[in-house]
Amino acid sequence: MSPYKFYDSVSGEEYTPDLRQWKPKAGLFTMKSYPVEFPAERIIKRQATMWRYEEALPITKEESSISLGEGMTPLIMLDHEKPNFLVKMDYLMPTGSFKDRGAAILIAKAKEMGAPSVIADSSGNAGTSIAAYCARTNIECHVYTPSSTSEKKLAQIKAHGAQLHLIPGTREETTNAAKEAVEKEGVFYASHVYNPYFYEGTKTFAFEIWEQLNFAAPDTLILPVGNGTLLLGAYIGFNDLKRAGVIQKIPKIIGVQSEYCAPIETAFREDTSVSSVENKGTKAEGIAIGYPARGNQIIEAVKNTNGTIITAPENQIDRAKKNLERKGFYVEPTTAATYAAYKNYEENIANTETVVMSLCGTGLKK
Structure with missing residues (x-):
């Protein structure tokens, strides 16, 4: 029997993961915390994939890896004018996305x-x-x-x-x-x-950033948010690092939605629960989720980091995509929307902050 457990986000009732049950009685499945460790001296000697963090992943010793080499994507400066603004190149994953x-x-x-x-x-x-x-x-x-x-x-x-x-x-x-x-x-x-196992994979985004920043956390993350699989994964990952005592503070999270489909931004701004909105049609199809099931969890995570939710103007997505292309990054419109929103918001971020933005998906798919 698996040592890893889920619990109902509403009732707190504990469940053992199985093949058929995908939702508990009252709320949503959430991963129950388990012990995590980050032995840097051992990690750095392992293969450069996300599986190098085996002490912080819900995998058993008997379980064979099905890796396609995913993880340890580059973390580099977007350009030399802003040396503290870094991009995590997850569009270089095996299938082209995080x-x-x-x-x-x-x-x-x-x-x-x-x-x-x-x-x-x-x-x-x-x-x-x-x-x-x-x-x-x-x-x-x-x-x-x-x-x-x-x-x-x-x-x-x-x-x-x-x-x-x-x-x-x-x-x-x-x-x-x-x-x-x-x-x-x-x-x-x-x-x-x-x-919840999906988020146990996306949380490695945080582990890699920590290692690539010489075992430190950035100040701010700029992340697209539709269903929240990356944002919640990053939040879980940095919480794991903090729980293990290898960082002291979780980065501030700035989530990005499309202005034409922004149920989480609306709820965050109006301080209400997330409700369904109409998707008015946006180039950023990857975050065009009219009713995200984990929307309230996303808002809670962002608030816990003193972050915020912002929107990407639709009429600036194409220009942002071209700007990224001129810098050498060929990404899909959802990533371009994230960059467009950041450019509108960047005056609120101090130049001394270390900021990481995800480049989530390749433009070759569009």
Whole structure:
């Protein structure tokens, strides 16, 4: 039996992860804390992947890695005019986005539990990652995605052997279709939103930054937020580092939403619970989530770091993308939206602060 446990975010009831249960009775599954360590002298001698932090990951000694080499992406200056502004190049992951961090752990756990088949839903990048790691482990994969998803992302999902289910309508309607299939067929729901193991992978984003900054935390993080898989992962990761006593303070988190789909920013600004909003259509499709299931958890995390949520002006996304391209970074519109929002907000950030922004996905998919 797995030593790792989930608990209900509302009732606190404890659960042992299994193949069929994807949601508890009252709230959402959350990972129960477990002991973590960061033995730097051993870490630095290991292979340069995210699996080097084995003492802080929910993997057993018997469990074989399904790695495609994900992790330890470069952390570099965006340009020499702002030496304290750094970008984490997660678009250099095996399938071209940061989602590989979460998919690697999630599908490793699915394999460990003996899942013969999984269902996932995605606007593109998560589906690609889940499909790739299922291919790596010979697990049958079904990916539900909006019919409006870019052809290049769909082609990549199919290339990894996954069965595509194109759903007309919104991202939320795609999720609902996947949930219905999960309930009907009783298979493992490889959800990057509902399954805490996914966040146990994305938290390695924080571990790598800590190591790359010579075992220190930055002052501020600039991160896109739709369903919050990177933002919550980063928050969990830096909390793990703090809990282990290797950093003293968690970085301030600045989350970015599209102005055309901003349920979390609206709730944060109005100090209310997150409610559903209409997706008015945005180039930043990766964060166009009208009702993020973990929206209130995201707000709590941001507030706990004294951070904030800001929006990206739609009419500045293309210009931001071109600016990044002129600096040598070919990224997708969601990353460009993050940069556009930062440029509007940067006067609020001191030049002395060490700031890290994620470059989440490659432009080759669009």
